[in-house]
Amino acid sequence: MTAELVRGQNHPLSQTRLEIRISAGTPIVAGATLGDEQGRIHGVERVAHPGAPTLPGLEVSRQAAADHRLAVDLDAMPESVHRVSVLLALPVGDGGAARSNGAGSGGGPTRFGAVAVPFVAVTGLDGTEIATYTLTGLEAESAVIALELYRRQGAWKVRAIGQGYADGLADLFTDQGLPQAHQLAGDILEAVAQGMARSVPAPPPRTxxxxxxxxxxxxxxxxxxxxxxxxxxxxxxxxxxxxxxxxxxxxxxxxxxxxxxxxxxxxxxxxxxxxxxxxxxxxxxxxxxxxxxxxxxxxxxxxSHPRRQNAAPPPPPAAPPAQPGQPAPPVAGxxxxxxxxxxxxxxxxxxxxxxxxxxxxxxxxxxxxxxxxxxxxxxxxxxxxxxxxxxxxxxxxxxxxxxxxxxxxxxxxxxxxxxxxxxxxxxxxxxxxxxxxRWDNPVWHGYRVPMEMPMALRLGDLHLPESAQLRIPMLVRLPLERGLWIDSGRGGSLDGSFTDSHDLRRLAMETAVAHAARLLAVHPAGEFTVHVIDPAGSGAQALAPLVQTGVLAAPPAVGAAGVAEVLARLTQRVDLVQMAVRGGAPDSLPPGFDTSEQLLIVNDFPHGFDDRAVNQLRYLADEGPAVGVHLMMVADREEAVGYGPLLDPLWRSLLRLTPVPDDHLADPWVGHAWTYEPSLVPPGSQVLQQVLTEVAAARAKYR
Structure with a gap:
């Protein structure tokens, strides 16, 4: 399964011969540096770029292009190399280096904020994707370290970096400790400007x-x-x-x-x-x-999908004939x-x-x-x-x-x-x-617990100001690769004007329950387990449908002791599965071990959390999804401000959702600010209770 990385996340590499594929909406320069354990490069001979495209175990493109394929052989890397940093740069406007060397005088873009968002994929030689990363968040930068491959305890991993530099390659190389940073940056841009090179072959045409x-x-x-x-x-x-x-x-x-x-x-x-x-x-x-x-x-x-049949797909339904001069009528599927x-x-x-x-x-x-x-x-x-x-x-x-x-x-x-x-x-x-x-769709009235997990889940709707009435479902792939954060702070509303904090917290918890109920409903019986941490019991009213129907693994944990017990149990589960997988013995788990997907809902964070519990929570957010342990936070980030930057990686690792409409999401093509609306149960509807009752009955039979 491909790992979709966000900034700061890492993923193990099961292969050492790789390709790094880069796609951008404009010609860019691609290169790589070979660094020591601290990521420092000790000479220009440790930088692969269009003027010097080949190093031991590494080959990069010889020219600026919108698409690149970099070849990497980690087994051929010198023992002194511990980090391979993949860098991207705009071929013009690269700070002082470009101007001082006569390069960068063209009319191209001078910052990544003005071009399409770059996309990077680490693949095997057969093209199978291992990890991908979309470099969002760039503005005034003209050079960026996209990702790095690094050694850790004898194995290689990939980490999404996304570190940009407004002063271009010279600033990037200086940050990595290269004494000749400005000279090398100028040489690279001059080599690109002079067109030293072969063109990167375009991908084969689509049939x-x-x-x-x-x-x-x-x-x-x-x-x-x-x-x-x-x-x-x-x-x-x-x-x-x-x-x-x-x-x-x-x-x-x-x-x-x-x-x-x-x-x-x-x-x-x-x-x-x-x-x-x-x-x-x-x-x-x-x-x-x-x-x-x-x-x-x-x-x-x-x-590929769990339990999915590999038979050839049947043809899609044919559209009814179009009227002369009119587009063909739409067809579902x-x-x-x-x-x-x-x-x-x-x-x-x-x-x-x-x-x-x-x-x-x-x-x-x-x-x-x-x-x-x-x-x-x-x-x-x-x-x-x-x-x-x-x-x-x-x-x-x-x-x-x-x-x-x-x-x-x-x-x-x-x-x-x-x-x-x-x-x-x-x-x-x-x-x-x-x-x-949506929860108001009649399909829920005939709901039965499925035999297979679907490929995706609806988390809400998206729309744009120009088409406010047209709602596009927001679907995420299953199993979840990121945890969810339901933002219960006042900044979680469209204009920050939702000032009743009590109502906003209630809505946030109801949103979390709706998402959890949907996750339970779309998994086969016994293949999804939900745990709840509610230290102060403030979410009792919203949690009532889950508690009353008996679909939770245990009653919501309360108090500091309850927080510690649940976190210890789930972190131990992650450790056990990781050891079994790394040891090549996934069948060696203890008898009676629950192999279902696990979801932990945390309300009122950081209430009831000490430093140890906070570290365990971060561990679950980082390592849990890969072994079937997922996190759903209902929290106001401002309430955890006392932890400072310690928790920044936690918030970044989660997909932020809101209990009320908010325009914090963007598409990967043009970066529109989409308004997100959560998928909530209509007021007065009993559909949630009916669905959870079916889930509970199926779980009872499964046991």
Whole structure:
């Protein structure tokens, strides 16, 4: 299973011969440094770059390109090398190094905040993805350490870094202790400017069989190590091969190709969903809205899934014939996949990408129209002869007319695309299975405990200001690869104006219960266990449905002693499973060991937590998901401010959600700020009680 990393997370490497695949929306320079245990590099001969692309165990690209493949052989690394840092840089505007060497005088972007978010995947030689990382959160930086491969106790791991440098490569190399930092930075940019090199081969063309909508994941937000709409992440939806491919927003329906976009060269249209897209593997947030893993360039997504049959997928349902001059009527499940669940999952994320791109095209067109009108008006005002009189008035009217024409064209295209997506949503929403459906969907009235775990779970809805009525389901892949944080602070509302802290805490806990109930409902009987820590008992009312139906493993733990007991038990479980897996003996676990997925809900953190408990909680957040132990925090970050930066990695490792609408999630293509709304049970509905009663009955039979 691919690990979708967020900043600071690590993942073990089971192979030593690797490829590092990099996708960006603009040409960038890729390189790598070989460092010691402290990450310091001791000479220019330990830096692989376009001017010197080959080192022992390492080869990088010889030129700036939008896509790179770096070859790594960790067994061939010198014994003195403990860290391999992969760096990315913009080939122009790289601080003083570029200017002093005559490089960087072109017209390209000078900071990562102005280009599409880079995506990095560590793969085996067969293209199988091991770990992926979307570098959200970059703004003024022109160079960045994307990730590092490092030795730890004789084994290699990969860690997502995302450390950016506004002063470019010179600052990056200086930070790694290289004495010749400025000289080397200039040499690299000069080598790129002179075109020293071969081009990186493009990924193979996609066949008709590959032209399926897939999914992408949201980007991380500022509070979780990513840019505000990380997403989304970061919000929601799934992950990139290159999520950017060659397609990008331009002026929709515009008469000329004048406007350009940092995201690509092809104006996105809703009907065209053939560009490479990301597949979602977990949750992310802008904090990271969606979490996904990138398929290999040009290849198909690996739909491996527990207990999933490997039979060839049946063809998707055929759309009814279109009326002359009209688009084909939408059909639920028209994406490809091994099952209807996968088809619907891919279709939902295709809708998410379509809405992101068509909105980006509209905004790009409006921005272009505004800048064009400004430029034309400036020209009029700069000439004293045309400032007054009929000539000046005519010029102003002409500029305003052109502006209105461009904006109207963009609006018409956006309206058309939103209408088509709305029609598709109206067909898809009623067809969704329980794992993807809202709580008010009639599918819950016929609910039965499933025999198989679904591939994804709905955590809420996403929408944009231009299409407030069109809701896209926010789906995350299962099993969860990140914990969840339900933000009960006042900053968790859209404008921070939700001032009743008591109501907000109550809503946060109700949101957590709804998510936990859905997780229980979509797993087979006995394959998902929920524990609760509620030190002060403040969540008793919200927890009542879980407690009264008997679906919890034990009553909610209260007091400091209860906190310590539950954390000790779960950390011991993580240790046991890790030892069994690392020792190659997964069947050696103690008799009666509960092998189901575990969820720990923590309310009122850090109340009842001492320093030891805090460290255990961080350990569960970091190491638990890989061995089936997941964390759901209901907390106000401000209440834990006394711990200082000690807890920053904890918050960043969790997918931040809110109990009320909030625009903290971003998509991985253009970084829109998506408004997230949680999936809550309608007031007065008994559906939650009915579903949990079914789950409890199935658990009783299973035992």
């Amino acid at each position: 008709d069989g590959d032209r399926s909508r897939q999914t992408a994941a949201p980007a991380l937000g500022p509070d979780q190590g990513g840019p505000a709409p990380q997403g989304a992440s970061g919000p929601v939806p799934p992950q990139p091969t290159s999520p950017y491919g060659t397609q990008t927003p331009g002026i929709p329906g515009g008469p000329s190709p004048e406007p350009t976009s940092p995201y690509g060269t092809q104006t996105p249209g809703v009907p065209d969903r053939t560009a490479p897209q990301p597949s979602y593997q977990g949750g992310a947030d802008t904090t990271d809205p969606h979490h996904t893993s990138a398929p290999t360039s040009g290849g198909s997504i690996n739909y 028209d994406a490809t996949g091994w099952s209807m669940d996968e088809r619907l999952y891919n279709q939902v994320w295709g809708m998410f990408e379509d809405l992101a791109r068509t909105t980006a095209a509209y905004r790009s067109a409006v921005d272009f129209a505004d800048s064009r009108m400004e430029k034309e008006l400036d020209q009029v005002l700069s000439d004293p002869r045309s400032r007054i009189g009929g000539q000046g008035d005519a010029a102003r009217e002409a500029a305003q007319a052109k502006h209105a024409q461009l904006v109207n064209q963009a609006s018409a295209t956006l309206d058309r695309d939103i209408a088509q997506l709305t029609a598709e949503s109206e067909v898809v929403e009623p067809a969704l299975p329980p794992a993807y459906a």
